[in-house]
Amino acid sequence: MAAFRSMIQTEEIQGIPLSPGRQRSTMKRMHGEYRRHVRSGIRLPVNLSFANHTIATRTLDISAGGLRLKIPDQLAIQPGEVVDVDFRDKAGMRVTATVAHSGKSHIGLQLDRNRFSKQQLNELSNASPSWQRLTTQAKRGLWTHCRRLAILLANTGLRPVIHALVRPQFLFAVYGNRQQVETYFTPRMARFMPSNIVLGFIRQGGARGLLVAPQFLEEELQAESDKVRLFLERLQRDYPNVQRIALVGRLPNFVKKAGLDISGPLVEGSLGTRYMIWDVARQMRERSQYCQQNSIVVLGGAGRIGNAVCRDLTSLFETVIGLDPRYEEDRHITTDHGTVLQTANLAHLHDEKLYIGLTHHGDAVLDFYTHIPPGALIADDTHPCISLEARERLRQRQIAVEKVVLSHEDFLMWPRMPAWNSRDIPGCLVEALILLRQPAVGEGDFSAFCDEAKFLGFTGHLIRPLDE
Structure with missing residues (x-):
């Protein structure tokens, strides 16, 4: 969600107007990100505070990462506003959230910093009537x-x-x-x-x-x-x-x-995955907190795709660190644009803030996450991806995880895959979709493939992972 807010804010700051269609598309995606969390169906009375206003309302849904609240029709709250929510039946339970979606009579809230723990969700669930819990289970x-x-x-x-x-x-x-x-x-x-x-x-x-x-x-x-x-x-x-x-x-x-x-x-599918990661890495560096970063780490850099990704990213970063336990010694490789350091030495992570996750399994990051400094961002393209439990441990060290996806306005998958939005495209599928249109771009020329992917409208994004 934060990635899309950042995208909107960046374009507005740069003076690039968003068309009505683009605004609707972006808001639809933002709302979709909220709805992808596992929801509880809990309905409890709350007080909502924002901009010197306090209103009594109730929840329509609660998840680990967000809430949906009933709002009077005449009250307008815009996406991006920060609000406080007090649970009237649970003294002392107060959360700060950002409005992710605004409907005619309800709003969707995203918890950006603190999430509801399992214990808190259980407490809120127990505070709701038993018929609500039974209804949710039945649904x-x-x-x-x-x-x-x-x-x-x-x-x-x-x-x-x-x-x-x-x-x-x-x-x-x-x-x-x-x-x-x-x-x-x-x-x-x-x-x-x-x-x-x-x-x-x-x-x-x-x-x-x-x-x-x-x-x-x-x-x-x-x-x-x-x-x-x-x-x-x-x-x-x-x-x-x-x-x-x-x-x-x-x-x-x-x-x-x-x-x-x-x-x-x-x-x-490697060309599609490489294009997706390259496009996302470019966007990572454009974020204000990382704009001074001249290096990035590829976790799983010795893999089939990881090795190529390391070379691709030298067009964006002076140094690309390919971390992989399969490397027996440090080795520096010079490309036309920068340097790739192939290493298994975890000490190289201590000052790095940007990471691409390409390990054989997302939760492999737990083998070395204590070497990653607070404030770091991991763009996750593992399969299976980094689990909710692992992300919670990373969050405790102030390490953010966002999922790497490609999107296209004409793409649809139904029903969606587990841990995916129905309009997000796995990078490994994109190459096949492009080859249907232009068979010649699959000959291994990465630059030509990127040009064709951009021309056809495929765009990389970082989004919040699903809580499932």
Whole structure:
């Protein structure tokens, strides 16, 4: 949320007017960021204080990172205003929040600095009537069952109909851990569905595609190459006419480990990810608190993408530190624009404020986060991403985490992936989308790919991670 407020404020300061369409688009995204938190449905009486006004109202929803409040129709509160909220039934509980969304009769608030702890949420929940708690549980359970039922129908009786209606031009091949998979289906349901499961619909302009995953978990694909080969063989057998198959996260590594070539229609996705990170790193340096930074750290710099990202970022920073335990000694590499330091020495982190997270798992940052100084910012592009619990530990050391995404006004994914907004695009998917339009830009020329991505309207963003 802060990233979008910063974007609006920066453009206004620079004298760049926002069109009405751009304002609506930005506000829609800001409201979407608020709604992506897990909400409790708690309704409690509160006093709202702002600009020398105090009004009695009530909450409509409370989450760890925000609130939604009922506001009288005649009272206007604009996004960006800072307000105080006192809980009348919980003496001494007071929070300061920023207005993220303003509707006709309600406002959405974002807690920027302090969040509700689990204990505080439990206290607030216990202060609400029992029928509210039961209603919230029932709604959550109903939504979970409806989503799973939809996946079951989409992969049994309705599967041929979906294929005929969508006629996919591309696929996004994904995987997940047990928690992510159970968002969509249970092991019992899996017995009635095919090995490769349709999980969602994707639209980019006039191009249509499907989100498809195997029944294998991430750890199975990592450990057993036979299952990787089986996944891709069945995928290409089921969809012989698709033009591109984008591989998510570490899947390209699993494919190479299995001895398979990543060639048409398979798309590695590294160019899209590199463009996304480069664009986001440029924006990180433009923030006022980091504008003097001449260096940045890539966590996981020895990886397939990390090594290329380090070189890409020398066009923005004098020094790029590629931190990875696989490096046995420090090594300096000079590029046309700057220097890459390849190292495993954690002492190099002590004075660094900007970080790109590319480790094999987001929570790997907990192995060395005590070496990261307060005030640092981690742009997270890991899969799975840095968890809520890990972010809370980082926050205690005043280390901020924001999620790296790409966006495009014509993009839609439904239902959204866990930990993603429906209009945010994983970088590894973008390359396939661009290659549908311009096949020639996939030849490895990073500069040409960036130019094409910008021309087509793809933009990198840093957003608040989901609390799930």
